[in-house]
Amino acid sequence: xxxxxxxxxxxxxxxxxxxxxxxxxxxxxxxxxxxxxxxxxxxxxxxxxxxxxxxxxxxxxxxxxxxxxxxxxxxxxxxxxxxxxxxxxxxxxxxxxxxxxxxxxxxxxxxxxxxxxxxxxxxxxxxxxxxxxxxxxxxxxxxxxxxxxxxxxxxxxxxxxxxxxxxxxxxxxxxxxxxxxxxxxxxxxxxxxxxxxxxxxxxxxxxxxxxxxxxxxxxxxxxxxxxxxxxxxxxxxxxxxxx
Numbered sequence: 341x342x343x344x345x346x347x348x349x350x351x352x353x354x355x356x357x358x359x360x361x362x363x364x365x366x367x368x369x370x371x372x373x374x375x376x377x378x379x380x381x382x383x384x385x386x387x388x389x390x391x392x393x394x395x396x397x398x399x400x401x402x403x404x405x406x407x408x409x410x411x412x413x414x415x416x417x418x419x420x421x422x423x424x425x426x427x428x429x430x431x432x433x434x435x436x437x438x439x440x441x442x443x444x445x446x447x448x449x450x451x452x453x454x455x456x457x458x459x460x461x462x463x464x465x466x467x468x469x470x471x472x473x474x475x476x477x478x479x480x481x482x483x484x485x486x487x488x489x490x491x492x493x494x495x496x497x498x499x500x501x502x503x504x505x506x507x508x509x510x511x512x513x514x515x516x517x518x519x520x521x522x523x524x525x526x527x528x529x530x531x532x533x534x535x536x537x538x539x540x541x542x543x544x545x546x547x548x549x550x551x552x553x554x555x556x557x558x559x560x561x562x563x564x565x566x567x568x569x570x571x572x573x574x575x576x577x578x579x580x581x582x583x
Contacts, residue, residue, distance in 0.1 A: 342402075342403070343403040344390070344403075347363070348398050349397050349398050362558050364557075373534075374551070375539055375552065376538050376552045377544075377545040378555055380540070383554050388506055391504060393409065393420055426500035426504065427495055427505075428495050428503065428504070428506070429507075432484075436478065438478070440493075441475040441476065445458045445497070469492055474490075484513075488512065488520050503535045525547065
């Protein structure tokens with residue numbers, strides 16, 4: 341579904357050049373539940389912005405559904421983003437003047453979908469995430485966990501190929517965070533939604549079937565790294581030595 345090949349991202353302020361991402365290689369396959377974990381300043385937000393088509397790599401390529409999108413124009417990226425990627429953010433980003441139903445409808449408003457059709461779909465998704473009784477509530481009438489459920493429904497309404505969750509439990513207490521993670525895992529296992537979670541929380545990252553770690557702009561596959569560590573260094577036998 342998504343492939344990054346030797347992706348680098350740097351920023352220049354006057355004569356000073358800062359390397360944020362360094363040779364990122366990764367594949368996201370349909371049906372994955374993947375986490376990318378890293379501390380502040382590790383490059384995970386920059387990586388998320390590139391995966392989410394909000395930023396461009398300085399070099400390397402980003403391939404979405406077999407299409408190299410690195411050189412596309414801004415309006416082309418916006419169209420792809422609306423159709424292929426759903427976003428869930430730590431701070432929810434719900435519009436305060438709109439109801440839960442109206443917030444969930446927003447991605448389809450931008451597509452020009454007919455009002456009755458989008459509202460029916462929004463009601464269906466709100467029911468699916470356990471918010472059927474809150475469709476007419478505004479964000480200030482909802483708890484943090486309820487706001488995140490509305491945000492997840494909004495991210496899903498356009499039937500995206502990839503759900504990108506940036507610190508989806510970061511603003512929630514432990515019990516509510518567990519409920520949100522249970523919902524995300526159910527969406528992945530039962531509905532086949534491909535989900536990529538950006539987090540600094542090891543307890544969240546470890547619940548994903550694929551785990552990546554980013555540090556100093558470099559990405560490693562945690563499971564492969566652990567397997568290699570357990571196997572230890574390869575010992576080569578001297579020529580002529582008996583076993």
